[in-house]
Amino acid sequence: MAWKVGGAIALLLVLFGMAGTAAVGPEADRAVSRQAYRVPAEIPFPDDNPYTPAKAELGRRLFFDPILSGDYSRACVSCHVPDLGWADGRARALSRHDGVMDLRTPTLLNLAWQERLGWDGKFRDLETVAFLPITAAGNMNLSTVEALRRLTADASYAKAFADAFADPEITKDRVEDALATFERLIVSGPTPFDRWIAGDETAIDTAAKRGFDLFNGKARCAACHSGWSFTDGSFHDIGTAKGADIGRGRFFPNSPALLYAFKTPGLRSVAERAPYMHDGSLPTLEAVVDLYDRGGIERPSRSPDIRPLGLSAREKADLLAFLRTLSTKSGTVPAMAELPPIAPRPSAAR
Numbered sequence: 001m002a003w004k005v006g007g008a009i010a011l012l013l014v015l016f017g018m019a020g021t022a023a024v025g026p027e028a029d030r031a032v033s034r035q036a037y038r039v040p041a042e043i044p045f046p047d048d049n050p051y052t053p054a055k056a057e058l059g060r061r062l063f064f065d066p067i068l069s070g071d072y073s074r075a076c077v078s079c080h081v082p083d084l085g086w087a088d089g090r091a092r093a094l095s096r097h098d099g100v101m102d103l104r105t106p107t108l109l110n111l112a113w114q115e116r117l118g119w120d121g122k123f124r125d126l127e128t129v130a131f132l133p134i135t136a137a138g139n140m141n142l143s144t145v146e147a148l149r150r151l152t153a154d155a156s157y158a159k160a161f162a163d164a165f166a167d168p169e170i171t172k173d174r175v176e177d178a179l180a181t182f183e184r185l186i187v188s189g190p191t192p193f194d195r196w197i198a199g200d201e202t203a204i205d206t207a208a209k210r211g212f213d214l215f216n217g218k219a220r221c222a223a224c225h226s227g228w229s230f231t232d233g234s235f236h237d238i239g240t241a242k243g244a245d246i247g248r249g250r251f252f253p254n255s256p257a258l259l260y261a262f263k264t265p266g267l268r269s270v271a272e273r274a275p276y277m278h279d280g281s282l283p284t285l286e287a288v289v290d291l292y293d294r295g296g297i298e299r300p301s302r303s304p305d306i307r308p309l310g311l312s313a314r315e316k317a318d319l320l321a322f323l324r325t326l327s328t329k330s331g332t333v334p335a336m337a338e339l340p341p342i343a344p345r346p347s348a349a350r
């Protein structure tokens, strides 16, 4: 799959016409479902922060550089780890203070297409999120002033900003734009599922094909995990959360349906990202499927698409087989092998 970058905003699913397909019945239904999961041909970039190679390269360097944490101990990549599906494999992110944060680190895969970010949707776009972990005391713990001072004092950064913005000044906005540009390049590589969608019947086995039908049919997963990256970008109560964190409900106290509503995560590479859910409460994909089969906690906020499913052991295994076809072992980001080396930094006193 060749990703084209540099196009303007619009990015459209290439839907190959189904005209001429004569099949009827379940096979035809499956063919229609398959078309809905074709990957887009281009990554969308906003008009006010268009892609340039120099900006992306600068963003990549910043993403991996502990210069952006107070004691030079953390970078974005400390928690968004490419080999762990761009998450960190922990139930909840490690706080710099003792203990953990309230939330699990989400994947950064395919966020270029997402309109709202954060488990509860509190972030508007990738630019808005970029500086927050840097200044958060429990996270990277570096003031904006000090971050900009450090970068400005480094001649190689001055050059990199000049290349990226045609001007050497280093500002918070430019750091955000560069990080966001890099993050938009974090897209899934081609999976066995994609080869199947493209017509290779041997790319996934029959259990996974039955799982795909369940996903789109009896198990109703596609009601929320829709489209090629398997998310509707929306928020739902799936009947699992019960703690103090009421998710999106906090912003909409008059919408009972948003109580305990969290963002639908995309499911690409999901098998590499255990544990699961906003609070890391489910250790395995098996546990996730069991939860959906039970239907979660019955309460007014629970989505109408969640209810006991009555899946047999074989159906559960089929669903799992399907979910595992959404993984690829490599190619998650262009030119990962050419990461800029992280220069040694003074180990500042804590």
Ligand code: HEC
Pocket (backbone or CB within 6 Å): 063, 068, 074, 075, 076, 077, 078, 079, 080, 093, 094, 095, 101, 103, 104, 105, 106, 107, 108, 111, 116, 117, 118, 119, 120, 126, 129, 130, 131, 133, 134, 139, 140, 179, 183
């Ligand atoms: C200590 C671990 C940690 C570090 C370091 C970290 N993040 Fe995160 N990141 C998280 C957690 C936890 C969340 C979920 C926050 C929320 O939903 O409120 C998150 C959420 C995000 C999101 C939103 C993703 C989504 O699916 O909505 C983006 C984008 C992001 N981080 C980018 C970054 C960038 C850029 C950096 C470096 C400047 C960074 N993160 C550093 C843990 C971390």
Ligand code: HEC
Pocket (backbone or CB within 6 Å): 215, 219, 220, 221, 222, 223, 224, 225, 235, 236, 237, 238, 240, 241, 261, 262, 263, 264, 265, 267, 270, 273, 275, 276, 277, 278, 279, 285, 288, 289, 292, 293, 303, 305, 306, 319
């Ligand atoms: C009503 C919408 C909805 C339906 C239907 C639904 N999901 Fe989800 N799914 C979500 C939401 C929302 C979350 C995140 C919940 C949380 O973090 O507490 C989620 C989380 C997940 C996760 C964990 C992903 C991660 O990164 O943590 C998996 C796996 C998953 N769903 C698979 C499925 C499967 C399989 C089905 C069908 C049996 C299904 N979902 C049906 C909305 C839905």
